[in-house]
Amino acid sequence: MAKRLRAFAAFWYDFVIGDDWLVAAGVVASLALTYALSRAAVPAWWLVPVSLVLLLPVSLWRATRRGG
Amino acid sequence: MGATGALFIAVFLACVVEAVEATTIVLAAGTSRDWRSATSGMAGALVVLAIVVAALGPAVSEVPLRGLRLFVGALLLVFGLQWLRKAILRASGYKALHDEDKIFAEQMAAAAAQPRRSAGLVPDWYGFTLSFKGVLLEGLEVVFIVLTFGANQHDIGLAAVAAACAVALVAVAGVAIRSPLRRVPENTMKFVVGIMLTAFGTFWGAEGAGAHWPGSDASLLVLVPAIAVFALAMVAVLRGNQVAAVERS
Numbered sequence: 507m508a509k510r511l512r513a514f515a516a517f518w519y520d521f522v523i524g525d526d527w528l529v530a531a532g533v534v535a536s537l538a539l540t541y542a543l544s545r546a547a548v549p550a551w552w553l554v555p556v557s558l559v560l561l562l563p564v565s566l567w568r569a570t571r572r573g574g
Numbered sequence: 575m576g577a578t579g580a581l582f583i584a585v586f587l588a589c590v591v592e593a594v595e596a597t598t599i600v601l602a603a604g605t606s607r608d609w610r611s612a613t614s615g616m617a618g619a620l621v622v623l624a625i626v627v628a629a630l631g632p633a634v635s636e637v638p639l640r641g642l643r644l645f646v647g648a649l650l651l652v653f654g655l656q657w658l659r660k661a662i663l664r665a666s667g668y669k670a671l672h673d674e675d676k677i678f679a680e681q682m683a684a685a686a687a688q689p690r691r692s693a694g695l696v697p698d699w700y701g702f703t704l705s706f707k708g709v710l711l712e713g714l715e716v717v718f719i720v721l722t723f724g725a726n727q728h729d730i731g732l733a734a735v736a737a738a739c740a741v742a743l744v745a746v747a748g749v750a751i752r753s754p755l756r757r758v759p760e761n762t763m764k765f766v767v768g769i770m771l772t773a774f775g776t777f778w779g780a781e782g783a784g785a786h787w788p789g790s791d792a793s794l795l796v797l798v799p800a801i802a803v804f805a806l807a808m809v810a811v812l813r814g815n816q817v818a819a820v821e822r823s
Contacts, residue, residue, distance in 0.1 A: 524652065529652060533655070541784055544785050554779055554780045561655065562658065
């Protein structure tokens with residue numbers, strides 16, 4: 507039973523988070539910050555694109571460092 | 575091309591990729607095991623998918639749009655960045671290219687090694703299960719793409735038409751050649767799908783979180799090419815690094 511639960515959790519982790527947890531964490535953080543800025547009536551549409559420009563190269567750098 | 579055209583292309587390409595994977599599995603099951611079992615497995619999976627669509631379809635339209643956009647935008651953004659990351663690594667030579675021929679050969683070898691067991695109307699249970707699982711898993715991804723993209727753009731009908739066109743095209747090609755769909759430039763398509771998922775995820779995620787895009791839906795027409803240019807620049811940088819590393823060694 508525990509083995510099946512672990513396999514189930516591993517499947518969903520792989521499906522949602524994928525190869526690099528930093529990307530998922532960065533996406534959640536940038537959306538949370540967008541929400542906070544929007545609540546404060548500050549224009550926040552630029553925040554997610556800027557986070558992509560930072561997240562993608564960092565994730566690629568981590569992947570090439572450990573060989574794909 | 576407006577947001578409607580972008581929706582059609584995004585759904586069509588994403589569904590072509592899923593359909594190619596499902597067709598490769600069905601072809602491997604049919605060729606190496608038994609065609610009747612493989613097609614029964616595929617038909618069984620399509621029935622389950624129809625039930626899922628009937629159950630989930632109306633439910634999706636009841637969810638508040640802003641919450642749906644935030645949730646789906648976040649998921650698409652994570653998925654899109656994963657696809658894009660892999661596509662960039664493949665295009666720059668850091669990761670092996672996705673090879674349907676190799677996957678087909680591996681599926682064939684694994685399938686041929688299993689003993690044959692019949693059950694009821696199914697002559698070969700293994701061929702049935704292989705085909706059923708492949709079509710169900712890839713089909714669920716198609717359903718997810720259609721419902722989320724369609725609901726977010728208020729056009730589930732157009733998303734369903736795009737998905738149906740993609741599945742029909744791949745199915746006809748698969749039946750016609752009865753071999754892995756190696757002529758489909760899957761790596762290129764995955765690159766394009768990664769760009770589209772990331773662009774739609776960025777747009778919906780930010781909007782769901784309360785941001786307002788300048789130009790509303792038209793901002794997608796800037797986001798898509800901007801992400802494409804950035805991804806291609808990443809490929810160029812990584813290729814340069816590869817060349818420099820080879821020259822140093």
